[in-house]
Amino acid sequence: MHVEFHKHNLQSEDICKLHEVLDSLFLTTGPVTREFEEAFAGYTELSRIVAVNSCTAAMHLALLALGIGPGDEVITTPLTFVATALAIEHTGASPVFVDVERETGLMDPSLVEKAITKKTKAILPVHLYGTMVDMRSLREIADRHGLFLVEDAAHCIEGERDGIRPGHLSDAVCYSFYATKNLTCGEGGAIGLREASLDKELRSLRTHGMTSDAASRHGALYCHWDVPRRGWKYNLDSIHSALLIRQLDRLNGYWEQRNFLWETYKQAFDEIEEVRLPQIRGKGAFHLMNLWVPPSLRDSLLSFLGERHIGCGVHYRAVHTLEAYKKLGYDPEDYPVAYELGQSCLSLPLYSRLTEEQLSYVVEKFKEGLRSLAPSTVCVEVSLS
Numbered sequence: 333m334h335v336e337f338h339k340h341n342l343q344s345e346d347i348c349k350l351h352e353v354l355d356s357l358f359l360t361t362g363p364v365t366r367e368f369e370e371a372f373a374g375y376t377e378l379s380r381i382v383a384v385n386s387c388t389a390a391m392h393l394a395l396l397a398l399g400i401g402p403g404d405e406v407i408t409t410p411l412t413f414v415a416t417a418l419a420i421e422h423t424g425a426s427p428v429f430v431d432v433e434r435e436t437g438l439m440d441p442s443l444v445e446k447a448i449t450k451k452t453k454a455i456l457p458v459h460l461y462g463t464m465v466d467m468r469s470l471r472e473i474a475d476r477h478g479l480f481l482v483e484d485a486a487h488c489i490e491g492e493r494d495g496i497r498p499g500h501l502s503d504a505v506c507y508s509f510y511a512t513k514n515l516t517c518g519e520g521g522a523i524g525l526r527e528a529s530l531d532k533e534l535r536s537l538r539t540h541g542m543t544s545d546a547a548s549r550h551g552a553l554y555c556h557w558d559v560p561r562r563g564w565k566y567n568l569d570s571i572h573s574a575l576l577i578r579q580l581d582r583l584n585g586y587w588e589q590r591n592f593l594w595e596t597y598k599q600a601f602d603e604i605e606e607v608r609l610p611q612i613r614g615k616g617a618f619h620l621m622n623l624w625v626p627p628s629l630r631d632s633l634l635s636f637l638g639e640r641h642i643g644c645g646v647h648y649r650a651v652h653t654l655e656a657y658k659k660l661g662y663d664p665e666d667y668p669v670a671y672e673l674g675q676s677c678l679s680l681p682l683y684s685r686l687t688e689e690q691l692s693y694v695v696e697k698f699k700e701g702l703r704s705l706a707p708s709t710v711c712v713e714v715s716l717s
């Protein structure tokens with residue numbers, strides 16, 4: 333049996349929408365992009381969505397639009413994809429890491445206040461694996477210190493915690509439509525806004541900082557555009573937008589399937605002492621089936637499963653332990669919990685097209701791997717199975 337780490341679930345209705353675009357005038361950002369933005373604003377219950385070509389671009393532009401730049405500091409988590417830190421650095425600002433909670437892997441709000449300096453301008457939490465950070469606490473801290481709050485919701489379109497959804501307490505929320513994400517068009521992203529005030533600036537910044545884009549100029553008599561502020565080339569075209577629109581109606585169904593699979597995995601792993609699952613707070617988005625195993629076994633388990641054609645991932649080795657950040661002088665023990673979880677984590681396949689047979693195969697091989705790699709410590713498990 334082969335079990336891919338991820339398989340998209342695009343359907344013929346998505347291809348139909350794509351064909352509509354290919355038969356139409358606008359391949360670049362145009363009416364279909366707008367259609368997606370409005371539909372996604374409806375799904376997320378946000379006032380505005382600005383579609384861009386990645387979540388990295390979304391975070392970069394959101395921070396820029398909030399006025400963040402060289403000399404500023406942005407507080408974030410080291411247990412994330414490197415893009416979170418890079419987006420901060422793209423503005424000229426510096427990421428300041430705070431450690432994570434051992435139970436969830438999420439940024440620990442109780443450590444944030446100690447990391448605030450005169451240079452701090454914003455907090456950028458990540459809803460890792462699809463579980464939301466404690467946004468109420470972060471909003472309180474941000475208000476007390478006059479900071480902006482920008483969310484990395486690459487894993488969390490569907491989550492909710494304490495009655496709050498992504499974007500509902502922050503200044504901007506950033507989504508990813510990368511190939512393996514819950515909503516995908518291959519490469520894409522979006523910024524979500526509670527209030528419309530940054531909308532115009534973001535639309536301009538995503539197309540070089542121009543006062544108008546091709547779609548808004550089309551059909552009118554020629555009118556000169558200008559560039560009041562130099563921007564970037566980050567717009568999402570109609571081709572990618574087309575693939576996203578119909579998926580929105582299937583998102584909740586996919587979520588239910590992942591929720592079921594996640595619970596099935598959880599039941600299988602609950603009895604194994606070496607395996608720890610991140611705790612979910614509120615409604616998880618179930619983006620990744622992440623496990624924490626003893627660091628001494630992690631890489632061997634990855635090889636064991638890989639040799640048996642099971643796709644696995646690592647989400648993530650802590651950012652401050654990566655080569656380029658070590659060169660900046662970070663020590664792994666600067667953020668010991670993120671370091672430990674980053675050495676322990678292993679993600680198993682989790683997606684709507686994963687069958688129960690495939691899941692059983694993954695669990696069986698995982699247990700087999702654990703038994704052969706740590707024979708003495710799983711004897712209880714052996715006698716049970």
Ligand SMILES: *Cc1c(COP(=O)(O)O)cnc(C)c1O
Pocket residue numbers: 385386387388389412413415416458484486487507508509510520521
């Ligand atoms: C995927 C991901 C990103 C980057 O998304 P892109 O759309 O590829 O730029 C950022 N943060 C996290 C946590 C991610 O998983």
